[in-house]
Amino acid sequence: MPLLEVEGLSVSFGGLHxxxxxRFAVAEGAIHGLIGPNGAGKTTxxxxxxxxxxxxxxxxxxxxxxxxxxxxxQVVRLGIARTFQNLELCRNQSVLENVMLGLYHRVRAPHxxxxxxxxxxxxxxxxxxxxxxxxxxxxxxxxxxQAPVAGLPYGxxxxxxxxxxxxxxxRLLLLDExxxxxxxxxxxxxxxxxxxxxxxxxxxxxxxHDISLVMSLCDQITVLDFGRVIADGTPDEVQNDPAVIAxxxxxxxxVDGHASVG
Amino acid sequence: MRRYLWPAVGFGLAAALPFVITGSYRHNIMALxxxxxxxxxxxxxxxxxxxxxxxxxxxxxxxGGYTSAILTLKAGLPLWLSIPAxxxxxxxxxxxxxxxxxRLHGHFLALATLSFGVAIPQIAMKWGSVTGGAMGLSPKGFxxxxxxxxxxxxxxxLLVWVADNLxxxxxxxxxxxxxxxxxxxxxxxxxxxxxxxxIFALSAFFAGVAGALGTHLAGFIxxxxxxxxxxxxxxxxxxxxGLGSIPGSIAGAVLVTFLPFAFSRSKGWASTxxxxxxxxIVIFLPYGLASLVxxxxxxxxxxxx
Numbered sequence: 338m339p340l341l342e343v344e345g346l347s348v349s350f351g352g353l354h355x356x357x358x359x360r361f362a363v364a365e366g367a368i369h370g371l372i373g374p375n376g377a378g379k380t381t382x383x384x385x386x387x388x389x390x391x392x393x394x395x396x397x398x399x400x401x402x403x404x405x406x407x408x409x410x411q412v413v414r415l416g417i418a419r420t421f422q423n424l425e426l427c428r429n430q431s432v433l434e435n436v437m438l439g440l441y442h443r444v445r446a447p448h449x450x451x452x453x454x455x456x457x458x459x460x461x462x463x464x465x466x467x468x469x470x471x472x473x474x475x476x477x478x479x480x481x482x483q484a485p486v487a488g489l490p491y492g493x494x495x496x497x498x499x500x501x502x503x504x505x506x507x508r509l510l511l512l513d514e515x516x517x518x519x520x521x522x523x524x525x526x527x528x529x530x531x532x533x534x535x536x537x538x539x540x541x542x543x544x545x546h547d548i549s550l551v552m553s554l555c556d557q558i559t560v561l562d563f564g565r566v567i568a569d570g571t572p573d574e575v576q577n578d579p580a581v582i583a584x585x586x587x588x589x590x591x592v593d594g595h596a597s598v599g
Numbered sequence: 600m601r602r603y604l605w606p607a608v609g610f611g612l613a614a615a616l617p618f619v620i621t622g623s624y625r626h627n628i629m630a631l632x633x634x635x636x637x638x639x640x641x642x643x644x645x646x647x648x649x650x651x652x653x654x655x656x657x658x659x660x661x662x663g664g665y666t667s668a669i670l671t672l673k674a675g676l677p678l679w680l681s682i683p684a685x686x687x688x689x690x691x692x693x694x695x696x697x698x699x700x701x702r703l704h705g706h707f708l709a710l711a712t713l714s715f716g717v718a719i720p721q722i723a724m725k726w727g728s729v730t731g732g733a734m735g736l737s738p739k740g741f742x743x744x745x746x747x748x749x750x751x752x753x754x755x756x757l758l759v760w761v762a763d764n765l766x767x768x769x770x771x772x773x774x775x776x777x778x779x780x781x782x783x784x785x786x787x788x789x790x791x792x793x794x795x796x797x798i799f800a801l802s803a804f805f806a807g808v809a810g811a812l813g814t815h816l817a818g819f820i821x822x823x824x825x826x827x828x829x830x831x832x833x834x835x836x837x838x839x840x841g842l843g844s845i846p847g848s849i850a851g852a853v854l855v856t857f858l859p860f861a862f863s864r865s866k867g868w869a870s871t872x873x874x875x876x877x878x879x880i881v882i883f884l885p886y887g888l889a890s891l892v893x894x895x896x897x898x899x900x901x902x903x904x
Binding site for chain 1: 761764765768769770772773775776779780782783784785786787788789790791
């Protein structure tokens with residue numbers, strides 16, 4: 338049974354169909370790519386899976402469980418964590434505090450121990466701190482632990498957000514354009530981190546525009562265009578699919594056409 | 600233990616102050632400043648840390664004041680029981696109000712809390728059999744104004760410690776996440792309803808305790824004591840002190856409570872000067888009195904280099 342199943346998912350905003358009857362399945366242990374031109378509906382699909390967006394129709398199952406019956410803040414407890422297309426970090430907090438936020442749902446003491454800072458709360462805080470520091474070391478940002486987020490380079494912040502997602506201890510990790518806006522050196526570091534995450538047993542679903550990265554990293558790829566699934570398969574299958582070539586290269590054909598007319 | 604050093608010095612000096620500044624009337628005003636400091640620290644948790652707003656926090660002071668007055672007058676409770684009970688009563692009302700109100704954002708939340716702040720004094724006025732109506736209630740006061748000052752100072756120290764414990768640990772991270780990005784908060788497993796409602800209730804607890812202390816300090820409460828003006832003054836205090844800063848809120852409360860007394864001789868001009876002073880601070884210190892320390896450090900560093 339696949340870990341994540343999306344079936345007949347549709348989202349409309351007024352008369353605009355952002356997603357129309359899309360279906361795909363993510364196998365446990367895979368790195369699954371979700372690609373398509375701008376506005377194809379990739380982020381909308383992500384927002385449905387994390388319950389930030391309620392679909393007009395369709396079903397999403399995670400580990401056999403109906404995700405649409407789960408409240409948005411409970412999604413992470415089931416084992417789904419995500420990163421964001423445009424970094425979503427608390428800018429005035431330190432890097433460490435941001436990563437510790439990822440531990441919110443699982444490293445905790447009873448609520449009333451915090452105002453009085455009782456031993457249980459102190460232990461939970463210390464455990465969070467140590468685990469967050471270990472994660473920062475893993476993503477190579479240990480030296481920034483105490484630095485405020487505002488003012489740090491984009492590539493560092495991408496890794497901090499990745500560490501925060503790992504802190505959630507997810508079974509499924511959703512990455513929204515992990516390589517966008519980073520230098521080529523940082524890009525290979527991120528690729529390495531994604532591979533390590535998969536090797537540690539985390540299933541990855543990623544949206545990414547960098548096609549060569551997707552082709553080299555993903556086991557399975559779903560291609561969206563104008564809110565519909567136009568192809569689904571291994572990188573080789575997808576690469577040679579005429580519908581995909583048309584969606585991606587349509588523009589260039591047009592340019593060629595213009596050239597020949599001229 | 601280093602986190603306790605400066606607060607200990609500050610509270611120690613404040614405790615010695617009645618020996619330097621003498622006189623019952625002055626001690627009464629000093630205690631009043633700290634009463635508003637308690638309410639301001641509580642409101643700051645809501646506004647500065649969690650990014651929500653309350654335009655009617657005076658109403659929670661009123662609820663706390665009446666609760667403690669009634670408990671001491673009619674049930675004969677001692678102050679050390681009636682004051683925390685006043686906080687709990689305000690917190691319960693805050694919880695019940697917050698549950699629906701905090702689903703609203705921005706202007707709508709402001710309006711909902713504003714109506715609350717208007718409604719509670721009206722209810723206190725009409726519900727004469729319990730509240731004494733416009734005549735108010737006269738519960739017993741403290742043994743002396745100096746003892747009142749020390750009591751309020753002790754309560755402030757305790758509540759500042761509680762607030763600081765929250766802010767430096769898991770609940771503080773959750774509240775700041777709610778303020779900075781609700782999407783992140785949700786993705787990290789934070790229930791927005793729970794986070795907002797519980798901080799609203801805690802903030803009401805602070806206001807309720809402050810209202811109770813203020814009531815016993817005056818030895819009197821009536822429906823106009825904690826009205827809309829007080830709600831606005833509290834909000835101004837938090838902004839003037841610096842959003843999110845506990846020492847800032849205390850400094851803000853001391854300043855905002857002191858101003859009317861400082862200018863009380865300039866007949867009719869007191870509130871004008873007070874208003875101008877607040878506008879001046881907001882313009883020249885947009886991050887409040889709390890940023891004054893950093894600013895002065897910066898000036899000294901520039902002068903040194």
